[in-house]
Amino acid sequence: MQRFSLRTKLLLSFSTVIVVSALLSLIIGTYLVKTIIAQAQGKVKLDLNSAREVYQEESGNIKDVVRLTAVRFFIKDAVLKGHGEKLKGELQNIRDQEHLDVLTLVNRQSRVILRAHNPEVFGDQLNDDVVSHVLSRQKVVVSTQIVSKDDLERESRDLLERSRIDLIPTLQERPRTETEETSGMMIKAAAPVLDYDGELIGVLLGGRLLNRNYEIVDNVKDIVYRGEKYKGKDIGTVTIFQGDLRISTNVLRLDGDRAIGTRVSQEVYDQVIGKGVPWIGRAFVVNDWYITAYEPIKNISGNIIGMLYVGILEAPYVDLKNRAVLTFLGVAILSVTLLAIVALFTTENITRPLKELLFATQKVAQGNLSHRLRVKSGDEIGQLVGSFNQMTGELQKATEKYQVLTRTLEDKVAEKTEELRKAQDQLIQTAKLTSLGKLAAGIAHEVNNPLTSILINSHLVAEKLSEDDHFQENMRLIIDETTRCGAIVKGLLDFSRQTPPEKNISDLNEVVENTLQMLKSQILVHEIQVKKDLDRELPEIMIDVNQIKQVFTNMILNALDATPKGGWLTVRSQMASDKQFVEITFQDTGHGIEKGNIGKIFDPFYTTKGMAGSGLGLSVSYGIMRQHGGTIDVQSEPGKGTTMTIQLPVTEYQEDEAV
Amino acid sequence: MxxxxxxxxxxxxxxxxxxxxxxxxxxxxxxxxxxxxxxxxxxxxxxxxxxxxxxxxxxxxxxxxxxxxxxxxxxxxxxxxxxxxxxxxxxxxxxxxxxxxxxxxxxxxxxxxxxxxxxxxxxxxxxxKAPVEEKAMAKTPLPEGLYCIPGHSWAKLEDDGNVRVGIHELYLRTVKNFSSIKFPDENEKVSQGETCLWVVDTAGNLHRLWSPVSGRVISINEEVEEDYSRVMEDPYGSGWLLLIKPLRFEEELENLLPFDKE
Missing domain, CATH: 3.40.50.2300 (Response regulator)
Incomplete structure (x- = not known):
């Protein structure tokens, strides 16, 4: 199933449901149709019973007529005393009234006394099973009998005519060699004629020929089917068969005539006539399919001589069935179509957002976190889309945060690296100064001894010389220079000892101003423009004013020495960006410092001023800044100038403010 | 000789x-x-x-x-x-x-x-001169809370945290013909054991006086500047010389001796 898309799977599932329901409705339809057919068959069965009833009633009628007539006196008299005109008249009268085809009186010996239908022929021996039956049993009897051609002829020529039927070729018929049927089938009833003592003296035989007699069949049709028609055809049909031949029927041929002379199918014949078993089922009658019921008609001897048939036109049921099937089929197709549409719609509804979601996840996977889906429904998919959007949103936020953090981290690392570098520089500088301090102290000790000797002895010499001796000047120089040496050594020692600052709460801007004021004349001599950019909002901080003034002095003097005439010195004060320090910068437009020399400028005795400088100014300044917890930073570009930045911490001044 | x-x-x-x-x-x-x-x-x-x-x-x-x-x-x-x-x-x-x-x-x-x-x-x-006499020479009773560089200078911590500095009587007595004092400037920095002022004798010789404390000179006793005899008369009281704002008095106290234990 992996290779099918979700859409296909959903459609397949839907299709399965659709097909199953369609099949189910077809099955149900078929079942219903079968039920209808079964009901129709049941009805036919009942109709057959009704037809039999009618048939038996007809038989009963004839039987009654014969029975009642047989007990009449004129019958007895006619047998006892020979017939007269009266008998003839009476019997003919009765025959006409009761529509009997045969009404014959025979004596005890079966000799014909009178044939009401054909009075001309009499005295002949009547071989009739029914009559024989009465003679032997002296009971009224009725039965359907086959009447031979000769018997019919004896009765009357028109009976012969009526019963004679040409065989008409019929579909599915049982093959027969004859081309016509000359015998007939008749309901016969016979009653004993008794004398006044009750002795059997004769038999009265009455009968009605069934051939071409449509009374029974039409009666049944009228009673049972009430003349219902379907597409111009009678729904119900009734037939009386003589053997396999229709002798009385309301089944019509295509030309509209009754289908007399047509015959039953081999199949039905074999079952009903052959086996004596009633037939219930569909059968092809003449030229239509019917739902039919056949039952055998037996003669007095129990032999099957014919059949009674009832049939309902199958067409209405077939049509009903077809309609039902069509309806079910239509319903099935309609529902399949509807379901398919719904399925397609639903599938589309489900799969489209899923496809979009898939697309979106691929986008996210590629790193596009700003992709958003539109929420279209409130169902689970809508919620999923909502959750997805929320998730991507959170992811985007987190990523942004992460990027910011990373950037911050990078900045922090860079910052820390810079701080570390500075700290290392300071450390190196400090270490340098410490060892140089120790060296200086050692040198001071060693140098001071010879200086002492020189100083004392030059004084002594000077003392010996007269005031106006021309060597006095030389001695003075020796003494002064020696004293200067001593001062230098002392400076060195001071530097190495780094006397702690005496801090007071002070305004740094004021210190700057004072220092500039103090150096006014030097600035004038150097012809340098000084630009002040002082932040008047600076907090006052704890400093040793004299030491800081010394530092500023060193800065300014160095700038003056480095800057050619007409140059600029910018002195700026401001808060450092971290608010922890106050910053003073001295920016000159001087010749700058060679890159390789920047590391040396704080070293003691490093000077570019030759004899003019002690080389201690910046290293002393450095020491002072260190003792203030501050820093000096140098930025310089040869030919463009130098910027010295001093940072002093903004710290606990309340403590000392109390002093 | x-x-x-x-x-x-x-x-x-x-x-x-x-x-x-x-x-x-x-x-x-x-x-x-x-x-x-x-x-x-x-x-x-x-x-x-x-x-x-x-x-x-x-x-x-x-x-x-x-x-x-x-x-x-x-x-x-x-x-x-x-x-x-x-x-x-x-x-x-x-x-x-x-x-x-x-x-x-x-x-x-x-x-x-x-x-x-x-x-x-x-x-x-x-x-x-016997030490007894030496003591008797003290015209004022021995003040409390004085700390000395023996024979040189004294320091006294005032309530406001500043230190009053004066000259030891013995020092004055070693300077023959004391004439005047060469004071430092106000605001000048002084260190313990270094010169804080010069004592001048009549011959014009300068004698260093070591400062007992490190710090900054806040003020100078102007009365003494006007009349140097005050130093001789009341060296531990009104004859004080400098008022110094000390830097690390507590620490430097170790190098000094209490006046009476001299």
Whole structure:
């Protein structure tokens, strides 16, 4: 199933449901149709019973007529005393009234006394099973009998005519060699004629020929089917068969005539006539399919001589069935179509957002976190889309945060690296100064001894010389220079000892101003423009004013020495960006410092001023800044100038403010 | 020259010894030299010197060791420390241990001579006047809370956290013919054991007065500036000289001695 898309799977599932329901409705339809057919068959069965009833009633009628007539006196008299005109008249009268085809009186010996239908022929021996039956049993009897051609002829020529039927070729018929049927089938009833003592003296035989007699069949049709028609055809049909031949029927041929002379199918014949078993089922009658019921008609001897048939036109049921099937089929197709549409719609509804979601996840996977889906429904998919959007949103936020953090981290690392570098520089500088301090102290000790000797002895010499001796000047120089040496050594020692600052709460801007004021004349001599950019909002901080003034002095003097005439010195004060320090910068437009020399400028005795400088100014300044917890930073570009930045911490001044 | 003072110069460097000798001999002092503490100690045993001038930093026995050894034998001997490495802490400690004074190298002969003159005056005070009399000379009762560089200067912590500084009476007495005081400027920085002012005698000689504390000069006693006799009359009271804002008084107190334990 992996290779099918979700859409296909959903459609397949839907299709399965659709097909199953369609099949189910077809099955149900078929079942219903079968039920209808079964009901129709049941009805036919009942109709057959009704037809039999009618048939038996007809038989009963004839039987009654014969029975009642047989007990009449004129019958007895006619047998006892020979017939007269009266008998003839009476019997003919009765025959006409009761529509009997045969009404014959025979004596005890079966000799014909009178044939009401054909009075001309009499005295002949009547071989009739029914009559024989009465003679032997002296009971009224009725039965359907086959009447031979000769018997019919004896009765009357028109009976012969009526019963004679040409065989008409019929579909599915049982093959027969004859081309016509000359015998007939008749309901016969016979009653004993008794004398006044009750002795059997004769038999009265009455009968009605069934051939071409449509009374029974039409009666049944009228009673049972009430003349219902379907597409111009009678729904119900009734037939009386003589053997396999229709002798009385309301089944019509295509030309509209009754289908007399047509015959039953081999199949039905074999079952009903052959086996004596009633037939219930569909059968092809003449030229239509019917739902039919056949039952055998037996003669007095129990032999099957014919059949009674009832049939309902199958067409209405077939049509009903077809309609039902069509309806079910239509319903099935309609529902399949509807379901398919719904399925397609639903599938589309489900799969489209899923496809979009898939697309979106691929986008996210590629790193596009700003992709958003539109929420279209409130169902689970809508919620999923909502959750997805929320998730991507959170992811985007987190990523942004992460990027910011990373950037911050990078900045922090860079910052820390810079701080570390500075700290290392300071450390190196400090270490340098410490060892140089120790060296200086050692040198001071060693140098001071010879200086002492020189100083004392030059004084002594000077003392010996007269005031106006021309060597006095030389001695003075020796003494002064020696004293200067001593001062230098002392400076060195001071530097190495780094006397702690005496801090007071002070305004740094004021210190700057004072220092500039103090150096006014030097600035004038150097012809340098000084630009002040002082932040008047600076907090006052704890400093040793004299030491800081010394530092500023060193800065300014160095700038003056480095800057050619007409140059600029910018002195700026401001808060450092971290608010922890106050910053003073001295920016000159001087010749700058060679890159390789920047590391040396704080070293003691490093000077570019030759004899003019002690080389201690910046290293002393450095020491002072260190003792203030501050820093000096140098930025310089040869030919463009130098910027010295001093940072002093903004710290606990309340403590000392109390002093 | 019975009265000639005997001076022993101790330094591990011959030129220094010679230079000092030649600076002092013309003044009529008998000057001996020693190149080590051990030699000095030996010589001191043979000759009773009035003044010993000793370098603090010497190989072997240091000037400080020599001071202790000598002072142990003779409390009346005057010892002046000279040092090429003027660690003020060491110098002040030497004074605390009994050295009369010290002189940082390099120095001019006049400075040395002034100091020797004061040292001999001190010697004279030791010998000629009994300590009882010395005490009686104090015109004011001994003040409380005074801390000294013995024989030099005193310091007193005021309630406002500043330190009042004055001159020790003994110092004044070693300066013959005290004339005036050369004060520092206000706001000037001073350090313990370094010169905070100069005492001037009538001959115009300048005598260093070591500051007992480090700090900044806040004010100068103007009354004394107007009338220097105040210093003589009430050296521990109204004759105070400087008001100093101390830097690390607590720490520096270790190098000072309470006045009454001098």
């Amino acid at each position: 019975e009265n000639k003072a005997k001076i022993l110069v101790v330094d591990d460097e011959v030129p220094v010894c010679r230079s000092i000798s030649s600076a002092l001999e013309p003044e009529g002092y008998l000057v001996d030299q020693a190149l080590s503490g051990e030699e000095a100690l030996q010589k001191e045993g043979e000759n009773r010197y009035d003044v010993i001038i000793a370098d603090l930093m010497m190989p072997g026995m240091s000037g400080m060791d020599l001071l202790r050894a000598v002072k142990e034998k003779r409390s009346d001997i005057v010892v002046i420390m000279i040092t090429g490495y003027p660690s003020m802490k060491t110098a002040v400690q030497a004074v605390k241990l009994g050295a009369f004074d010290y002189l940082p190298k390099p120095f001019a002969p006049s400075e040395l001579r002034n100091l020797i003159s004061r040292a001999l005056e001190r010697k004279r005070i030791y010998e000629e």
